[in-house]
Amino acid sequence: MNKLKLRLQLEQFFLEDIGERDLTSELIFGEDQTGKVVFLAKENGIFCGEEIIRLGYNVLSPLVDINLKVQDGDRIENGQVLAEAIGPVGALLKGERVILNLLQRMCGIATKTNEAVRVLNSSHTKICDTRKTTPGLRMLEKYAVRCGGGYNHRYGLYDAVMIKDNHISFAGSIPKAVEAARSKIGHMVKIEVETETKEQIVEAIEAGADVIMFDNRKPEEIKEWISIVPENVLTEASGGITLENLASYSDTGVDFISLGFLTHSVKALDISVKVTVG
Numbered sequence: 001m002n003k004l005k006l007r008l009q010l011e012q013f014f015l016e017d018i019g020e021r022d023l024t025s026e027l028i029f030g031e032d033q034t035g036k037v038v039f040l041a042k043e044n045g046i047f048c049g050e051e052i053i054r055l056g057y058n059v060l061s062p063l064v065d066i067n068l069k070v071q072d073g074d075r076i077e078n079g080q081v082l083a084e085a086i087g088p089v090g091a092l093l094k095g096e097r098v099i100l101n102l103l104q105r106m107c108g109i110a111t112k113t114n115e116a117v118r119v120l121n122s123s124h125t126k127i128c129d130t131r132k133t134t135p136g137l138r139m140l141e142k143y144a145v146r147c148g149g150g151y152n153h154r155y156g157l158y159d160a161v162m163i164k165d166n167h168i169s170f171a172g173s174i175p176k177a178v179e180a181a182r183s184k185i186g187h188m189v190k191i192e193v194e195t196e197t198k199e200q201i202v203e204a205i206e207a208g209a210d211v212i213m214f215d216n217r218k219p220e221e222i223k224e225w226i227s228i229v230p231e232n233v234l235t236e237a238s239g240g241i242t243l244e245n246l247a248s249y250s251d252t253g254v255d256f257i258s259l260g261f262l263t264h265s266v267k268a269l270d271i272s273v274k275v276t277v278g
Contacts (some may be wrong), residue, residue, distance in 0.1 A: 001051060003051065006052075006055060006139070007059060009140075010056050014056075014059065014095070014098055017094075017098050022093065022094045024093075025090045025094060031088065033088070034087060034088055034089060035086070035087075036084055036275070037085045037092045037273050039083045039100075039103070039271060039272075039273055040079070040272050040273070040274055041079065041270075042078060043078050044075075045108070046073065046074070046076070047070045047073070047082060047110070047147075048072050049102065049107060050068055050071060052103055053066055053068065053083050053085065053103065056095050056098065057087070061087055061090075063088055063091070064085055064086065064087030065085070066084070067083065067084040067085075070082050072110075073110070073147045092275075100271060100273055104268035104271050105140075107268070108266045108267055108269040109145060109148065109266050110144045110145070111148065113144070113145045113147075113150040116243060116246060117149040117150060119243060125249070126255065127257055127262075128151040128152060128256050129141070129145045129152055129262050130258050130264075131154070132260040138155065141263045145263070150262065153258050160192065161185060161190065161191040162194070162213075163177045174193055174204050175207045177193075178193065178204070178209055190210040192210065192212070193207070194213045194215045195214060196216065198225050201225055201228060202228065205228070205233060210233065211233065211236060212234070212235050214237045219251075219252050222253075222254060223252050223253065234255045236257070237254045237256070237257045238257070241257060242261070
């Protein structure tokens with residue numbers, strides 16, 4: 001995770017919440033009053049957010065000391081102390097809500113990803129995310145997927161060519177779309193083609209696609225069609241795959257399964273903050 005970018009994001013998040021000042025804290029507490037806040041897990045899951053706590057409070061005050069009890073990727077249990085922050089009460093209270101909101105969401109994503117990995121239970125197929133992330137939080141949400149044992153798909157429209165049905169319609173055909181892209185990109189950029197039929201798979205392979213996506217296909221179809229895909233071409237399944245039917249894809253042979261629900265509709269993990277007056 002890019003710490004420079006994270007710091008800039010945290011500054012913007014704090015500005016949104018604090019505005020000109022934390023009116024309540026500044027009216028009640030003096031600058032020299034110190035205290036401690038404890039982050040406490042309220043349910044089981046996977047922890048993600050070391051730098052959110054550490055760097056978040058550092059942005060507000062270098063006088064805040066952080067004592068992390070867990071590391072990113074650790075399994076946590078209900079009632080477990082995750083971290084302690086000790087320092088000026090004003091800084092502790094200003095940062096509490098923003099830090100907690102981010103922490104809960106990232107832990108929720110890491111936990112859901114880990115659950116998906118365990119449900120799939122495959123030594124070959126990898127679970128990965130999609131671009132269905134919260135605008136502004138993609139870096140954090142994709143990092144959380146990695147903490148949960150998953151992998152990242154492309155980060156945006158800029159780092160890979162992914163030819164979907166609309167691209168194919170506008171271009172006229174899969175070969176035309178692949179040829180146009182291939183003629184203008186460097187050798188480091190992969191081309192993925194979304195397919196829905198066996199005929200499209202053949203077209204994409206003959207056109208030189210690096211990755212074949214089986215879009216909204218049932219496990220039985222994928223098992224049948226994957227046999228025609230050369231070993232040097234990666235495969236991905238996506239669309240219509242839920243936590244409930246995920247296990248049925250474990251023996252399809254695909255290299256990746258991309259799941260939008262890891263980030264777009266995940267439930268935040270319940271974490272609370274308790275305070276101690278210093």
